[in-house]
Amino acid sequence: MNVIVLLDIRQGRLTPLSQATLGHAQRIANELAASISAVCFADAPPEHFSVGEVLHFQPPPDRCAPTEWMAGAVDLVLQSRSPFLLLMPSTRAFSEVAGRLSARRTLSLLPDVQSLEIRDESLVARRGVKDGALVAEWAAPLANTVATIASAATSAPFERADIPLVQSHDFSLKTLAHVLSREALRSSGDHLPALEDAKIVVAGGVGMGGPEGFEQLRRLCHALGAALGASRSAVMQGWISAEHQVGLSGKIISPAIYIACGISGSVQHQMGMSGARTIVAINQDRAAPIFGMADIGLIADVHVVLPRIIAQL
Amino acid sequence: MLKIYCCLNASPTLDPQDAVVIEQALRLAEEYGGSITAVGIGAADMQQSLVQALAMGCHDALWIDNETQRESARWALLAHALRQQTFDLLLVSPYSLSGRKDGPGRLAEYLHLPLLPHVAEIQWRPGVLNGLCRDEDEALRMECPTPAIASVASNLSPRLPKLSAIVRAKKMPISSITIADKVHFGESCLAQHSVEATRRRLIFDHEADALELFMDALKTEIGLARGMDNQ
Numbered sequence: 001m002n003v004i005v006l007l008d009i010r011q012g013r014l015t016p017l018s019q020a021t022l023g024h025a026q027r028i029a030n031e032l033a034a035s036i037s038a039v040c041f042a043d044a045p046p047e048h049f050s051v052g053e054v055l056h057f058q059p060p061p062d063r064c065a066p067t068e069w070m071a072g073a074v075d076l077v078l079q080s081r082s083p084f085l086l087l088m089p090s091t092r093a094f095s096e097v098a099g100r101l102s103a104r105r106t107l108s109l110l111p112d113v114q115s116l117e118i119r120d121e122s123l124v125a126r127r128g129v130k131d132g133a134l135v136a137e138w139a140a141p142l143a144n145t146v147a148t149i150a151s152a153a154t155s156a157p158f159e160r161a162d163i164p165l166v167q168s169h170d171f172s173l174k175t176l177a178h179v180l181s182r183e184a185l186r187s188s189g190d191h192l193p194a195l196e197d198a199k200i201v202v203a204g205g206v207g208m209g210g211p212e213g214f215e216q217l218r219r220l221c222h223a224l225g226a227a228l229g230a231s232r233s234a235v236m237q238g239w240i241s242a243e244h245q246v247g248l249s250g251k252i253i254s255p256a257i258y259i260a261c262g263i264s265g266s267v268q269h270q271m272g273m274s275g276a277r278t279i280v281a282i283n284q285d286r287a288a289p290i291f292g293m294a295d296i297g298l299i300a301d302v303h304v305v306l307p308r309i310i311a312q313l
Numbered sequence: 314m315l316k317i318y319c320c321l322n323a324s325p326t327l328d329p330q331d332a333v334v335i336e337q338a339l340r341l342a343e344e345y346g347g348s349i350t351a352v353g354i355g356a357a358d359m360q361q362s363l364v365q366a367l368a369m370g371c372h373d374a375l376w377i378d379n380e381t382q383r384e385s386a387r388w389a390l391l392a393h394a395l396r397q398q399t400f401d402l403l404l405v406s407p408y409s410l411s412g413r414k415d416g417p418g419r420l421a422e423y424l425h426l427p428l429l430p431h432v433a434e435i436q437w438r439p440g441v442l443n444g445l446c447r448d449e450d451e452a453l454r455m456e457c458p459t460p461a462i463a464s465v466a467s468n469l470s471p472r473l474p475k476l477s478a479i480v481r482a483k484k485m486p487i488s489s490i491t492i493a494d495k496v497h498f499g500e501s502c503l504a505q506h507s508v509e510a511t512r513r514r515l516i517f518d519h520e521a522d523a524l525e526l527f528m529d530a531l532k533t534e535i536g537l538a539r540g541m542d543n544q
Contacts, residue, residue, distance in 0.1 A: 067418065092431060176458075196449055268329060293512060
């Protein structure tokens with residue numbers, strides 16, 4: 001058995017979700033006495049990994065559709081490695097890669113996994129379903145299964161080890177779709193963590209009242225080292241840009257703590273954050289649905305209590 | 314003239330994200346001319362979603378009769394049915410009802426079609442689809458030949474159908490195809506648990522020291538989260 005882990009490397013570093021994925025891979029590989037191979041797409045392979053080998057590919061060429069290209073490259077790796085268990089972070093791009101590989105090779109797929117364990121010679125995963133009101137346990141065979149890891153909050157220990165064997169692979173593919181141009185979405189002035197990588201996320205809704213309300217949330221984010229999220233309604237109002245949107249039409253995230261400020265908690269929003277380990281809600285509407293799924297709630301006017309909360313942190 | 318198919322999630326009521334997909338299709342048809350077919354795979358109650366799609370303005374509806382509860386198999390069966398259809402553009406939601414994100418990639422593989430993922434804007438000229446695709450940290454202007462698939466992640470507000478359109482939609486015929494399960498994936502659901510039972514529900518309201526109690530609980534959680542970093 002070969003546990004293959006697909007890693008997301010940005011600015012030369014593993015993302016927190018990739019570290020969590022690698023942690024899961026280490027634990028599963030230890031239990032199975034299996035080897036770990038890491039697949040990465042980067043200009044240069046990172047120097048230290050606690051894996052046996054690194055299969056290094058250059059990033060997809062600028063004009064190639066990235067997910068189509070990466071699926072082709074990983075497929076090439078899988079051809080010689082059966083039986084395998086393939087783990088990858090549940091980013092948008094890698095989720096598409098997982099879907100493509102599952103379809104191409106009829107692989108079992110465990111998507112958006114919050115926790116993973118071996119039970120009765122099967123791989124058992126937990127994930128949120130149905131508006132976040134339920135958690136489901138799914139089982140799949142240990143061999144020839146792909147799982148996407150959604151939660152950086154449930155990371156297993158990640159230890160650095162000796163320099164692994166690095167194999168650099170040449171790969172080329174003419175993708176069906178191609179890229180004409182690229183534009184960075186993340187505002188450079190924020191200096192806040194990415195939503196999908198953050199352990200703590202602070203998010204605002206229409207209850208924030210306007211862009212100035214989100215400035216207050218930015219201050220709370222800086223105090224906590226948190227990422228900034230928003231409901232679809234706040235994005236639609238133009239108070240904050242779309243890359244901050246959490247929910248079905250935005251990002252689906254699973255941080256350790258999700259602090260919802262002035263968010264009522266529509267079903268679509270709940271599906272984007274129900275995987276959070278702890279949900280904190282601040283809202284003056286005691287009937288807001290968000291309180292139905294909150295671990296900790298404060299029924300209060302966010303504009304009144306936020307400055308006091310920031311002052312106490 | 315664009316021929317658009319909109320794939321709907323298997324639900325007895327039109328999923329809000331699918332309503333956005335249909336709104337995108339309607340705007341494309343209004344701009345370039347063309348027809349829209351709403352297509353859904355599921356049990357008989359799936360037809361109610363298709364009626365709602367017709368009420369919004371879709372021209373035709375196709376129901377693929379199959380009751381499988383397995384999402385992976387559902388995409389394979391949907392693709393099997395779509396191979397017998399002709400279209401320029403297949404629009405889907407990036408997410409299934411349960412929040413899964415693997416569907417559009419699966420469809421692209423099964424149908425061997427180009428995919429523009431998470432498109433916020435779409436343009437078309439004969440034979441070519443152009444879209445602004447949002448990845449997590451960048452926007453990619455992508456292009457591909459048609460027929461093609463696009464997963465719609467725009468923030469369009471779906472139009473509300475008029476009463477007369479709803480009445481008319483209920484009388485419109487829905488084509489159907491029956492497909493037997495032919496695909497087996499290895500995953501299976503073992504159990505489902507209520508999350509509410511696992512949430513602590515510490516809601517502070519009337520207490521004079523509500524903010525202080527809230528802060529104590531919040532600081533404990535923050536300490537635990539930061540402790541994970543130090544493991």
